[in-house]
Amino acid sequence: xxxxxxxxxxxxxxxxxxxxxxxxxxxxxxxxxxxxxxxxxxxxxxxxxxxxxxxxxxxxxxxxxxxxxxxxxxxxxxxxxxxxxxxxxxxxxxxxxxxxxxxxxxxxxxxxxxxxxxxxxxxxxxxxxxxxxxxxxxxxxxxxxxxxxxxxxxxxxxxxxxxxxxxxxxxxxxxxxxxxxxxxxxxxxxxxxxxxxxxxxxxxxxxxxxxxxxxxxxxxxxxxxxxxxxxxxxxxxxxxxxx
Amino acid sequence: xxxxxxxxxxxxxxxxxxxxxxxxxxxxxxxxxxxxxxxxxxxxxxxxxxxxxxxxxxxxxxxxxxxxxxxxxxxxxxxxxxxxxxxxxxxxxxxxxxxxxxxxxxxxxxxxxxxxxxxxxxxxxxxxxxxxxxxxxxxxxxxxxxxxxxxxxxxxxxxxxxxxxxxxxxxxxxxxxxxxxxxxxxxxxxxxxxxxxxxxxxxxxxxxxxxxxxxxxxxxxxxxxxxxxxxxxxxxxxxxxxxxxxxxxxxxxxxxxxxxxxx
Numbered sequence: 001x002x003x004x005x006x007x008x009x010x011x012x013x014x015x016x017x018x019x020x021x022x023x024x025x026x027x028x029x030x031x032x033x034x035x036x037x038x039x040x041x042x043x044x045x046x047x048x049x050x051x052x053x054x055x056x057x058x059x060x061x062x063x064x065x066x067x068x069x070x071x072x073x074x075x076x077x078x079x080x081x082x083x084x085x086x087x088x089x090x091x092x093x094x095x096x097x098x099x100x101x102x103x104x105x106x107x108x109x110x111x112x113x114x115x116x117x118x119x120x121x122x123x124x125x126x127x128x129x130x131x132x133x134x135x136x137x138x139x140x141x142x143x144x145x146x147x148x149x150x151x152x153x154x155x156x157x158x159x160x161x162x163x164x165x166x167x168x169x170x171x172x173x174x175x176x177x178x179x180x181x182x183x184x185x186x187x188x189x190x191x192x193x194x195x196x197x198x199x200x201x202x203x204x205x206x207x208x209x210x211x212x213x214x215x216x217x218x219x220x221x222x223x224x225x226x227x228x229x230x231x232x233x234x235x236x237x238x239x240x241x242x243x
Numbered sequence: 244x245x246x247x248x249x250x251x252x253x254x255x256x257x258x259x260x261x262x263x264x265x266x267x268x269x270x271x272x273x274x275x276x277x278x279x280x281x282x283x284x285x286x287x288x289x290x291x292x293x294x295x296x297x298x299x300x301x302x303x304x305x306x307x308x309x310x311x312x313x314x315x316x317x318x319x320x321x322x323x324x325x326x327x328x329x330x331x332x333x334x335x336x337x338x339x340x341x342x343x344x345x346x347x348x349x350x351x352x353x354x355x356x357x358x359x360x361x362x363x364x365x366x367x368x369x370x371x372x373x374x375x376x377x378x379x380x381x382x383x384x385x386x387x388x389x390x391x392x393x394x395x396x397x398x399x400x401x402x403x404x405x406x407x408x409x410x411x412x413x414x415x416x417x418x419x420x421x422x423x424x425x426x427x428x429x430x431x432x433x434x435x436x437x438x439x440x441x442x443x444x445x446x447x448x449x450x451x452x453x454x455x456x457x458x459x460x461x462x463x464x465x466x467x468x469x470x471x472x473x474x475x476x477x478x479x480x481x482x483x484x485x486x487x488x489x490x491x492x493x494x495x496x497x498x499x500x501x502x503x504x505x506x
Contacts, residue, residue, distance in 0.1 A: 045317070046291070046317060047290075047291025047292045047293065047317035048291045049291065049293075049294075049317075050293070050294075072342070072345060073289075073290065073291040073341055073342050073345055074342075075342070075386070075387060075388050075389045076386050076389050080389055097317055097320070098316060098317050098319065098320065100316075100352045100353060101316055101317055101349045101352060101353070103352060104345075104348040104349045104351060104352030104353075105345050105348050105349060107348060108344045108345060108347070108348035109344070109388070143319060143320040144319045144320075144323065144353075145319065145323040
């Protein structure tokens with residue numbers, strides 16, 4: 001069977017932001033195809049915040065998966081061989097926070113190269129916010145004040161903008177400006193929407209909220225085209241077809 | 244402008260006498276630089292901006308005559324700050340312990356090295372313990388990857404530093420091996436021992452706990468030589484409760500004097 005390279009990039013959502021709404025987390029668990037998937041949480045973008053790690057373990061209980069985490073600030077604890085541990089996972093889940101700090105810490109520990117290898121071997125990669133931006137070639141982050149462009153890992157040859165909410169005009173404007181200035185085309189996702197890539201192609205957009213959307217962004221002749229993408233709400237009860 | 248650095252082998256922010264002595268020294272260095280009420284900022288990057296480290300810093304300095312603040316790079320999302328302006332507005336920058344590898348990587352990602360180097364040249368006191376002490380040297384011995392291994396620092400101070408020196412035998416052994424293998428020599432600092440660097444001269448050793456020592460580590464003809472340095476003992480100031488009593492007494496005495504009650 002051919003190995004699928006899959007990344008699910010949340011604009012925002014999952015256990016970090018949507019307490020009591022497991023739709024996106026259930027979706028990524030389902031992609032692994034494993035009955036009891038091995039899931040590893042990387043909370044690096046938060047500085048390995050204790051409360052965040054605790055919330056991950058609460059959300060990813062032993063009843064439905066085998067959960068672990070890697071704390072790069074406390075390497076004396078946890079798995080000694082990062083590569084072996086990460087490559088043995090079915091799903092790697094990256095938390096939110098500072099994408100700039102995240103990438104710095106990953107590179108210092110060689111995690112950037114390991115994640116690429118994991119992706120190529122079919123480990124599903126996902127995350128929200130900084131944990132979404134990191135997979136792309138160009139990331140638009142508003143975490144550190146005014147929106148700025150950051151170079152990500154580049155597994156996906158696009159730009160990305162998260163928390164793309166209707167009210168976030170500054171972020172939207174900044175992304176459009178970057179695109180006009182030559183940033184490569186890409187995708188934005190609202191909170192609750194997730195971009196599911198298979199290989200380097202967008203496969204579908206799913207959402208944990210009926211109104212959440214994903215967008216495709218292109219710059220054509222100095223103009224930015226922002227196109228909403230058909231987004232599948234994951235909570236829709238399956239329609240019963242009368243026999 | 245005199246460049247000042249205080250490097251500490253290890254300490255904590257508690258009410259124990261040796262911790263109070265270290266904090267008193269930090270406060271004195273900051274006050275000297277300020278010529279008045281100093282501004283003291285913690286950079287808790289090496290610990291991932293852990294709430295606990297930040298909380299202890301505030302509980303220690305919050306009740307002293309200074310303006311404490313924290314620059315948390317992982318929390319800029321909820322509390323944006325101008326990094327350069329904030330750092331250059333301080334009298335003392337204190338770097339907390341944690342992962343030296345992550346500290347340097349995150350600082351590099353945020354381009355903080357150049358700002359700290361400028362702060363140093365402007366005479367802002369740079370201080371820290373553990374990873375926050377080794378970061379100022381060319382190199383240190385860190386457990387950032389699990390086992391004790393050499394790791395690079397910013398290199399404002401020449402040579403290397405090994406912290407928790409007598410407290411962690413495996414770290415000391417790794418340091419002596421690394422120096423024997425060609426890592427630049429430098430210093431070993433026990434918990435509660437420190438080195439004060441002023442200008443370009445050699446550092447002065449201090450100790451806040453009997454038996455805690457600073458060592459000069461150098462590679463000689465016959466291998467690596469470890470020489471203890473004479474250290475000045477730092478006395479612990481009165482605990483906070485007693486200080487408040489004294490302050491209260493002085494306030495009342497001053498009020499009485501102003502009111503002419505004492506004639």
